[in-house]
Structure formats: structure tokens, C-alpha cells
Amino acid sequence: EAQVTQNPRYLITVTGKKLTVTCSQNMNHEYMSWYRQDPGLGLRQIYYSMNVEVTDKGDVPEGYKVSRKEKRNFPLILESPSPNQTSLYFCASTKTGAYEQYFGPGTRLTVT
């Protein structure tokens, strides 16, 4: 089944404790993105990747890091999480030449 998976689905952590949210897709898509969704602000792109070892900032990259060492994986790293990073995070992928994106199920992160 074609899908984007994220782990963990739910995470409660404390300020400053490094964490990684994993994202994996099995569709051989070149493009992958991370979004965060906040009430009243909608979905905003954090980082994106056009292919292995090619990443760039989205609209709200501060406080986040990403890497793309394999085509299927695109982890999101929060080196020192803060409460303002409490949000619902989505990973998405799309293939070259296409526009529709495939989204993962989301990761609900709470930073206390």
C-alpha cells in the first residue's frame, strides 16, 4: 500500500530535550516536506527536500533541522524543543512533475 508513515504519532516532552520525528514514504517520491498545523494559522511548511542531500527552508524553519540521506526517509529534528513548537506535524511527499501531495497521519507534539 502506498503510504507515508510518521513516528511517533503522539509525543509529550520537556523543554530542551532533543527529539526526532521520523517520516518514511514507499512511493519513491523525490519531494518531501514537513508542515506544522496550528489553530488559526493553518498549515505552514517547515522544510522541504527535492531529493537526497537536497533540502531547503520553508516558511517556519527556526528551531528545526532535517536531513535526507535516503530517498524514502526525511526525519524532522528538534534539537532543543520549546513550548511554542507544540503543534500537529505532517510529513508529505510528491513525485517529480506531480502536484498532489501524500500526507502522513500526523504527529501531535506537546512540549512542556
Add this chain to the structure above:
Amino acid sequence: SQQGEEDPQALSIQEGENATMNCSYKTSINNLQWYRQNSGRGLVHLILIRSNEREKHSGRLRVTLDTSKKSSSLLITASRAADTASYFCATPSGGYTGKLIFGQGTTLQVKP
């Protein structure tokens, strides 16, 4: 920055009625997409309409696009309780296919 603004923000109808949601955008686009999000879950791509198309159908969905007014509408006919969800319009950012700019969404409630 928000590209798409949706109207209404919330809509409540009875099963069997039609639901219409509108989206306005600011810059020139080559396509516009609609996504559905069930509560707290991942977004699912519904339909894409290209800038040279005026109307597109997919099952009970009808999408229109008016590039002169920079607006689009999504019509769901003969709605069902399972259509209860949030609906978002999204437009690609520039020529890059990996980034979408989402509207704030319309929350649709279909009462059985």
C-alpha cells in the same frame, strides 16, 4: 503567508444537502487543489484543477476555478455524515512542486 482564504470558516448542513465552499487566492497559479482532513488526521488529496480548466468533476465533487477573480469553489452534492471534515484549498508556491500554500480551511459538519 496565506495564499488561500476560505469561506465560510464553518458550515453545518443536513445529510442529503449540498455543501459549497469557496477559496480565494492572491497570486497567479497553474493549479489549485482541494484536500480533506478528518479530525486531527492527515490530509487527503481530493481533486486538482489546472489554470486552463473552468470546472472539474470527481464523483460527488465539483470544483470550479475563476482565474480572473482568483477564486475557486468546491461543491459536495448529496452530502453524507462521512463527509464531515475540514476542507482546504492549496496552491503551489512558485514553480516548485514540493511546497503548497494552504488556506485556513472550512469545517463542514453533516448531520445525519
